[in-house]
Amino acid sequence: MSRLHCRSCGTELKHSFLDLGHTPLANSYVKKETVWTADKQYPLHARVCGNCFLVQVEDVVPPEDIFSDYAYFSSYASSWVEHARNYAESAIKRFDLNEKSFVVEVASNDGYLLQHFVKQSIQVLGIEPAANVAAEARKKSVPTTVAFFGRETALKVRADHGPADLMAANNVLAHVPDINDFVAGFEALLSDEGVVSFEFPSLLNLIENVQFDTIYHEHFSYLSLFAIEKCFSRNGLKVFDVEELSTHGGSYRVWACKKNADRGETDNLKKVRQREKAAKLDALVGYQNFEPRAQKLRDDLLAFLRRAKAEGKRVIGYGAAAKGNTLLNYCGIDQELVSHVADLNPHKQNTLLPGSRIPVISPDEISDIKPDYILILPWNLKTEISGSLAYVRNWGCRFVIPVPTTEVLA
Numbered sequence: 001m002s003r004l005h006c007r008s009c010g011t012e013l014k015h016s017f018l019d020l021g022h023t024p025l026a027n028s029y030v031k032k033e034t035v036w037t038a039d040k041q042y043p044l045h046a047r048v049c050g051n052c053f054l055v056q057v058e059d060v061v062p063p064e065d066i067f068s069d070y071a072y073f074s075s076y077a078s079s080w081v082e083h084a085r086n087y088a089e090s091a092i093k094r095f096d097l098n099e100k101s102f103v104v105e106v107a108s109n110d111g112y113l114l115q116h117f118v119k120q121s122i123q124v125l126g127i128e129p130a131a132n133v134a135a136e137a138r139k140k141s142v143p144t145t146v147a148f149f150g151r152e153t154a155l156k157v158r159a160d161h162g163p164a165d166l167m168a169a170n171n172v173l174a175h176v177p178d179i180n181d182f183v184a185g186f187e188a189l190l191s192d193e194g195v196v197s198f199e200f201p202s203l204l205n206l207i208e209n210v211q212f213d214t215i216y217h218e219h220f221s222y223l224s225l226f227a228i229e230k231c232f233s234r235n236g237l238k239v240f241d242v243e244e245l246s247t248h249g250g251s252y253r254v255w256a257c258k259k260n261a262d263r264g265e266t267d268n269l270k271k272v273r274q275r276e277k278a279a280k281l282d283a284l285v286g287y288q289n290f291e292p293r294a295q296k297l298r299d300d301l302l303a304f305l306r307r308a309k310a311e312g313k314r315v316i317g318y319g320a321a322a323k324g325n326t327l328l329n330y331c332g333i334d335q336e337l338v339s340h341v342a343d344l345n346p347h348k349q350n351t352l353l354p355g356s357r358i359p360v361i362s363p364d365e366i367s368d369i370k371p372d373y374i375l376i377l378p379w380n381l382k383t384e385i386s387g388s389l390a391y392v393r394n395w396g397c398r399f400v401i402p403v404p405t406t407e408v409l410a
Contacts, residue, residue: 004058006049007179007220008231013047015284017055017222018212018291020044023329024354025061026216026322031351039354044326046215046222048287052230055203055222055287057215059177079384081112083247084170087197088116091166095195097122104157104164104189106149107172111137118142125161127153150178154185163191170199171248173228174219180235186256187236193261196237198228198254204279205250207287209404212294213327214249224281225252225272232256241266249380249403298331300406305337305375313372315400317341318385320348320360324377327402329355338375342366366392373408375400382409 004013024039042060049056091097099121105114108126110133117124118141126144128134134144147153149172158164167186176182186196201214203224215222229239240263241255252272257263280286308315317324320343328338334356341353342363351360366374366389374392376382379401386399386409399409 004047006052006054007056007059007177008054008227009049009052009234011049011051013049013056015048015050015287016291017046017048017287018215018294020046020212020215020326020330023216023326026218026325026354028354029320029348029351029360030354030357035352035357041355042217044215044217048284049227050284052227053224053281053283053287054227054231055224056220057217059220061217079381080247084113085116087168088113088120091168091197092117092120092122095166097166099123101165102162103166103168106167106169106185107175108137108142108144109133111140111142111144113168113170114142115140123161125157127157149176149185150181151184151188154189158189163194164189164196165191165194167194167196168199169196171201173198173200174221174223177220179221179231183231183235183237187258190258192258193263195255195257195261195263198256199245199247199251200254201248202244202250202252203227204276204281207279207290209249210290210293210297211249211403212290212297212330213323213403216322216326218322223252224276225254226276226281228254233259238263239269240264242269242272244268244272247380294330297403297405301327301402302331302333302337304400304406305333308373309337314339314369315373315375316366316369316371317358317375317377318363318389319343319376319378319381320345320351320353321378323379325353325355327377328353328358334358339371340365340369341377363389370395371397373398373400375402377402379403 022041023044046055046057101122103117103124106127108128114124114126126137126142127149128144129148131146134146137144200223203222236259237256238259239254239256243253245251245253315338317338320341335358338358340361341358342361348360349362376385382401401407
């Protein structure tokens with residue numbers, strides 16, 4: 001077997017973080033016409049670099065197989081669209097953006113964010129690899145280029161449109177196998193005093209709250225500020241600020257600029273550095289013993305579902321999210337324990353979840369099924385989901401959260 005090396009610094013990978021076995025791609029929903037075809041399974045083993053401490057899975061699947069026709073549309077989560085609107089308003093004010101400014105989002109999805117800049121007459125460009133998703137963005141008057149981002153794409157965009165004053169990259173940094181070429185693209189496209197924000201789930205939160213279900217093939221890397229600063233510095237960027245967000249169960253919004261830009265470090269950046277140092281994310285000891293905690297979470301959830309079945313209770317899931325598919329497949333949960341999963345996204349409805357083969361239905365069907373429990377798979381949206389489904393309490397249905405422990409909401 002060939003040796004594996006860190007995608008950021010090149011060091012040989014020798015240390016396991018969590019081995020999830022062989023699983024299907026988390027966003028490869030099974031269409032009814034291909035139901036007799038077995039799901040392709042790929043190894044899903046997260047390792048930690050002993051030098052720069054980037055947690056990562058090997059890129060066993062080409063990005064084109066994952067992202068060229070993608071089933072995730074950001075605008076189906078209303079709280080995420082509101083998050084994007086708040087970001088746009090704040091960035092416009094903080095960096096004095098106007099109609100002469102140029103804003104670029106990488107992995108711009110369906111225009112959920114850039115639409116808010118368009119409404120303020122600010123020039124924008126989305127860069128999105130999935131053609132089906134980019135088409136939705138154009139319907140929102142968001143000009144979108146279909147391409148994978150890296151230094152070559154950045155230089156072409158700069159030649160065609162000029163340098164960017166603001167760039168955004170939300171929940172995409174983890175999705176790129178060649179992280180150095182990707183980061184170098186931002187240095188190439190930014191203006192001398194331009195800024196870029198990267199949002200990504202915090203590895204510190206993943207470890208503290210046993211969020212192993214955020215590990216799947218589409219996420220090549222699991223990011224700490226510590227590992228990111230090393231990668232950015234290698235590729236011409238420096239971090240000057242970090243915001244801690246509640247999104248995705250706990251995220252960072254890292255603000256960076258070119259190394260020579262005139263921007264000083266904020267107190268918040270220093271505070272987050274200290275928090276990660278206290279958690280020992282700058283040493284291997286900070287990454288040990290995670291796997292037994294994931295196994296306990298799995299065992300507790302299975303015990304609850306088996307008990308519910310023995311009592312004649314019916315359980316369905318809500319939210320056909322990628323993290324849910326990791327959870328279901330790692331736990332070995334199928335239709336015997338969770339009969340259906342409801343999801344608002346019509347692109348997912350009338351499909352089967354990869355691996356577990358649980359049918360995906362419209363939320364409109366929940367009142368016909370009248371479940372006793374609804375397992376909220378995208379637990380980071382539990383407030384939004386339990387609020388929108390409050391009517392199920394009329395027949396005594398209760399919500400269940402699987403992470404960080406199995407919890408039945410009151």
